[in-house]
Amino acid sequence: MHQSKHSTTTQIQVPELTLKKGSKVLYMTHLALGDYVYQGAFLKALSKQYPDVQIDVWIDDCRNKKKSWHSGRNSTLQQWLAKENHLNTIYPIASSNEHREQLIADAKNQQYDFIVFVATTRAPAYLKVAQAINANATIVGTEPKNLLSRLFYRNQYKSLSTTIALSELATSQHISDFYNHIFSRLFAVSLDEQQRSREILVTNSLGEQGKQQINAWRNAKNLSNGPTIFINHISTNEKRDWQLSQLTELTAKLTEKSPNTLFVLNAPPHKFDEVSNWCAQQTNIAVEAFSATKDFFELPSVMQACDLVISVETAIMHIASSLSLPQIALIRESASSWRPLKANSVLEGKKRVDNIAASEVVVAAENILKLA
Known part of the structure; x- marks a missing residue:
């Protein structure tokens, strides 16, 4: 009796396009x-x-x-x-x-x-x-x-x-x-x-500038040890925005949990004055408005110096993923295929991002920052 030998072969994927040297x-x-x-x-x-x-x-x-x-x-x-x-x-x-x-x-x-x-x-x-x-x-x-x-x-x-x-x-x-x-x-x-997330490489000098900016804001507000939270509540579509009333509730509750928390509120250049005015009106929370106006890499350098990123459904949440930062992403249920791959927490709202309650974000932030 002869024993048959079974050989195993590995399937090699053949690309449809054949690239050559110099193509x-x-x-x-x-x-x-x-x-x-x-x-x-x-x-x-x-x-x-x-x-x-x-x-x-x-x-x-x-x-x-x-x-x-x-x-x-x-x-x-x-x-x-x-x-x-x-x-x-x-x-x-x-x-x-x-x-x-x-x-x-x-x-x-x-x-x-x-x-x-x-x-x-x-x-x-x-x-x-x-x-x-x-x-x-x-x-x-x-x-x-x-x-x-x-x-x-x-x-x-x-x-x-x-x-x-x-x-x-x-x-x-x-x-x-x-x-x-x-x-x-x-x-x-x-x-x-x-x-599948392209890494953003922030140079040492830019990274140091980001840290210095955060420290300057914290020192100006007499904040000792505590977390710095980067928040982006604005997108290019109102269905993907979070409301200022929700932002007020979120920052107040997190400040109550951790009084030395600094919030950095991101804004596109054309919305900066509006966001800056809102920040100036806040008397019980430490908040600074920010916008990258000189160079794209200002944005990741400041984000990288923060302890947590909270972002609605826009580029910021994907940049946070590229930087491998702790993150809470706020997206619509219909946009789940665009969720950031490395987010610690992805919260979904039905049809609109502002259907995500501030209380949900507070709980997620407390868990990530271990404030609970």
């Missing part, structure tokens, strides 16, 4: 800071796997009309991405259609081998730009979201090497699952969940 890749997407926390982790992993490949990033969102927040987002994103040594050229958000045409002309000169666009909205606009940059490149991109658009643009999409179905996004438990699917499929780059 040029243009990655196009509508980036915000929160988006880059996750997509940036995959771009870094791609660079590590293919160190001899040029990776450029197009962050223009292909809108016909400029948005009021474009300038601020452009500035902060470029400041962060400029520090990413594995990225070559960053094409900014276009200030006008003429500016976009110039960006396209600049990109044409690169003669990209591969163009990948990841767009959950305006996908056909990205396809048009990608083809204008280099119609002979291997182009891969997301399909339009709705069926009518897919039918309307089906002829244009026939020219693509392959497409990415947005149905993958709908079935993802977290937004990073969607990016993991894309990078795994196209480049055989896959990351475990805890690797």
Whole structure:
């Protein structure tokens, strides 16, 4: 009798795109800071796997009309991405259609081998730009979201090497699952969940400046040993905001538990005066208004010097995740796929963030800071 030998083989994932030494890749997407926390982790992993490949990033969102927040987002994103040594050229958000045409002309000169666009909205606009940059490149991109658009643009999409179905996004438990699917499929780059937040590197000098700022605020208010809590209650949509009345209740109850607590209240530049005025009216709590107005890295340097971050559903909670800071995230139930991966506590409100009671946040903060 002969014994049969069973050999086991390990399945090796074969990427759909074959990158070679010297290949040029243009990655196009509508980036915000929160988006880059996750997509940036995959771009870094791609660079590590293919160190001899040029990776450029197009962050223009292909809108016909400029948005009021474009300038601020452009500035902060470029400041962060400029520090990413594995990225070559960053094409900014276009200030006008003429500016976009110039960006396209600049990109044409690169003669990209591969163009990948990841767009959950305006996908056909990205396809048009990608083809204008280099119609002979291997182009891969997301399909339009709705069926009518897919039918309307089906002829244009026939020219693509392959497409990415947005149905993958709908079935993802977290937004990073969607990016993991894309990078795994196209480049055989896959990351475990805890690797999917791009780390923000704060220099020693900036880190020291952040500590000095916190100490200066604490000394000015005669606060001895006690926690410093960074709070961000404002987003770009009122459904994701927390109310000032809730902020008042939260800070009062935590001050009662720990009288030497300093609260740093973050505000976007256009809201700073309003937030600063509110802070000035508070007589029973120690609170300072803050806004990063000079440089993006002011923000993580101050956050890093705090003991806890409490943030509504906006970029701040993802930056806290990048910095691995103790955090309470306040999000809508419908946005659970955008929860920060490393948060100590994620509280969800039905339809609106302000449906999360201040008392819930107090309990979570007491547990994290061990004030209970």
